[in-house]
Amino acid sequence: MKFLFIGDIVGRAGRRAVREIMPDLVKEHNIDLVVANGENAAGGFGLNKKVAEELFEYGIDILTMGNHTWKNKGIFKFVDQEPRIVRPLNFAPGVPGRGYSSFLKNGRRITVVNLIGQIYIGPHDSPFRIIRDQLDTLKRESDIIIVDFHAEATGEKGAMGYYLDGKVDCVYGTHTHVQTNDAKILPKGTAFISDLGLTGAVDSILGMKSEPIVKKHLTGLHTKFEVGTGTVQLAGAIYDHKENTIFPVRINDA
Amino acid sequence: MKFLFIGDIVGRAGRRAVREIMPDLVKEHNIDLVVANGENAAGGFGLNKKVAEELFEYGIDILTMGNHTWKNKGIFKFVDQEPRIVRPLNFAPGVPGRGYSSFLKNGRRITVVNLIGQIYIGPHDSPFRIIRDQLDTLKRESDIIIVDFHAEATGEKGAMGYYLDGKVDCVYGTHTHVQTNDAKILPKGTAFISDLGLTGAVDSILGMKSEPIVKKHLTGLHTKFEVGTGTVQLAGAIYDHKENTIFPVRINDA
Amino acid sequence: MKFLFIGDIVGRAGRRAVREIMPDLVKEHNIDLVVANGENAAGGFGLNKKVAEELFEYGIDILTMGNHTWKNKGIFKFVDQEPRIVRPLNFAPGVPGRGYSSFLKNGRRITVVNLIGQIYIGPHDSPFRIIRDQLDTLKRESDIIIVDFHAEATGEKGAMGYYLDGKVDCVYGTHTHVQTNDAKILPKGTAFISDLGLTGAVDSILGMKSEPIVKKHLTGLHTKFEVGTGTVQLAGAIYDHKENTIFPVRINDA
Amino acid sequence: MKFLFIGDIVGRAGRRAVREIMPDLVKEHNIDLVVANGENAAGGFGLNKKVAEELFEYGIDILTMGNHTWKNKGIFKFVDQEPRIVRPLNFAPGVPGRGYSSFLKNGRRITVVNLIGQIYIGPHDSPFRIIRDQLDTLKRESDIIIVDFHAEATGEKGAMGYYLDGKVDCVYGTHTHVQTNDAKILPKGTAFISDLGLTGAVDSILGMKSEPIVKKHLTGLHTKFEVGTGTVQLAGAIYDHKENTIFPVRINDA
Numbered sequence A, B, C, D: 001m002k003f004l005f006i007g008d009i010v011g012r013a014g015r016r017a018v019r020e021i022m023p024d025l026v027k028e029h030n031i032d033l034v035v036a037n038g039e040n041a042a043g044g045f046g047l048n049k050k051v052a053e054e055l056f057e058y059g060i061d062i063l064t065m066g067n068h069t070w071k072n073k074g075i076f077k078f079v080d081q082e083p084r085i086v087r088p089l090n091f092a093p094g095v096p097g098r099g100y101s102s103f104l105k106n107g108r109r110i111t112v113v114n115l116i117g118q119i120y121i122g123p124h125d126s127p128f129r130i131i132r133d134q135l136d137t138l139k140r141e142s143d144i145i146i147v148d149f150h151a152e153a154t155g156e157k158g159a160m161g162y163y164l165d166g167k168v169d170c171v172y173g174t175h176t177h178v179q180t181n182d183a184k185i186l187p188k189g190t191a192f193i194s195d196l197g198l199t200g201a202v203d204s205i206l207g208m209k210s211e212p213i214v215k216k217h218l219t220g221l222h223t224k225f226e227v228g229t230g231t232v233q234l235a236g237a238i239y240d241h242k243e244n245t246i247f248p249v250r251i252n253d254a
Ligand SMILES: [Fe+2]
Pocket: A039, A066, A067, A068, A150, A174, A175, A176
């Protein structure tokens, strides 16, 4: 069973990267399942129905989310009915959507969980305790458990890796839009990488045009952020469950 | 002219990595100059005279610092007299030490600048405006300018890269203790990588033993952090000024 | 039934304020019950057994805590056996101590709850949802419910007041060490004040000597904080449950 | 010379408070000069030309600003030509507007300075060092110096008070929208209060309707904030320069 995990897809450029780069990658590596982070897929912030459907059409199986989940209010209307979209499990109980999704693939019961951090990323209930309290249930329902930990601080991401080491199959990070070079198998066997990185425009800051961002840092003035253009990259990781290997992928369209 | 940049050296394990791994790396790649981040070199937090001298003995030419600069008060006593230690330039004017250091190497005047971010890393004057205001002076005095941008947020790091693109030779990030996989030449020619990563214990969270950190995230209780042990890694990047290439290196001792 | 609520008691100066000022205040206003915040009572940070007993001796009935709860590890050893100490209810389940305490006074069952915020004060599970989920239980066991909301952001404090308005008898804030001038009865009848303020040295910044704090802001260097001395004040609020009135008190010893 | 300082004016309700309450207050206390914080005067966020002119018409002499200064881009067009609007002096050099304003009143040269904090309120250059570096100039040009320190953390506000004690005439805080009860003369003679408080709707959280704010805290979902309605209050402080006294005022319109 081989998985492709795709890092935060940023806007039109990111979706183009998926469309142009993913098919060959899936074929070349015999990928069975694709999980992608979709929190920036619509215009750089949030997700909407049209964009989600576009991404599913390209072959993405599951979309995870993050701190931009609720940016587009339209998501309220369809997310409850869409088992392929998973928002952080440690969001407030009762909000729309689900925190994990389980399904059959090649005879295996796969569960994809989305968690969000607490450090530098807004107030949330502890992702450590939420996953701890639901782990028995998840394990009973699943052959393979995958966790997208959407977080900023590298320390919190590493802590989640170690906490879930030996308890789930793979923990990967999203949110920083910069791929990390630390893919590894943790001591008790769980595959781990701190961040999958950016799927979007290469000539950009985190997928957005650089000029307004530089100007904002330089002046403190509000500037309008726009999705980058030009050459795009797909960033993520390939996880082979049987061999228990994980390695990053980052591929340009040019 | 070839540079080895070494990411945050964490405690005894990190110093061991430098001692055991650096010499071969320097030889193999014909490195002319080694710049390393030393803010965690003494016991995981801060730097002291003994540890600094140990690292210079191993062949490190310049030590840059970061948010842990003042952790060991002993540093006040020698940092003013030590041109090989550079603390953030955008620290308060008048505090001990220097924000950049210039020296001759192979007939070239090299300047190493240290900057610290403002996002999620404590209050500091703008690193963008400080470097802007001193750039002309630095350029007049230097053939090659290298910037260690010690920062947390990937967005701020990317912004610094783009801001200094075409103005300095190389901008690299430190502080997160996780190497990023985004080394590149920016559009106007400046070499860039978001973070050099951890020089220290492999089986660790950011160089420190994992158990107390996991426990802290799980319970909110204070725990005592200890430097990790076992296999060590040296993480950094090799920058070839002449060829204008940059690539990450991450090497285990075992 | 009249309550005196006392704001963060900072170190020896704060304890002196309690000893010297509280007795007359209690007598003058016919106070039935005194609740004080003790998170800074021992040396400015945390609480220990000796200091807690000293404060109970002065006539304080209940000590609430906050972000400095675990600063002194000695607290682990006695807090489970001490029903008069209440630490935030939204700390991780299973940590030492209790999040509320119920007891009989003048034939009424009084419950004092401690909550901690999420904004600018470290990661915690939502105080809003924790109190919501336990409110029915608390109401069944109590005639009067008092909430100390230990929080930084005025917006979060106001939100807690409105959220609990009509559900509990009184919500007051602690943590900022500056008394607010907004005591009022909220629309549905709950008494509210954003912060009780500082019990400690008057010539100080938040109860600590001003010079090291000013120096830290000016230079960014670490400085050693010390508890202030000289004239002291007791700050808090008097809440009359029967009349449903609340007003701030701030009294100097000189 | 008597001053009325008015705390953050929030939206239409806040402007109504100024119109209805200020005239009597000015008359009753023989106020010579009115300085008000206008950063929330237009719809709760920012300021525009129309609203500024409305407030000047009501008799406000000077408007200070804060973190919401640039919310309305229209402000760029007139703020450079409007000496009665003062935005934080420690904003980036070169941005529109001025950081202080000096003018003659009753034969005295009055200077009003606006500073913004660094703690929990976004990245800014040090307000301590900026005011330090300009203090000699300001003192040469002024008989009386007034500082509006727009900041969140009570510790930073107190530190500014002590730092400027004996160097300027009065330091008051804005931004938290909750009045503090700590008006005092500092040891070296400078008048001080941590926060002037809210000028706006009484039945509100910081001037905005409570329901969407409570919902946001409870659910984490984005909600639309609206300016509060109903009874309004004017909050601020009256500073008598000659007598060197300062006391808070908070007056309802009903
Ligand atoms: Fe995100």
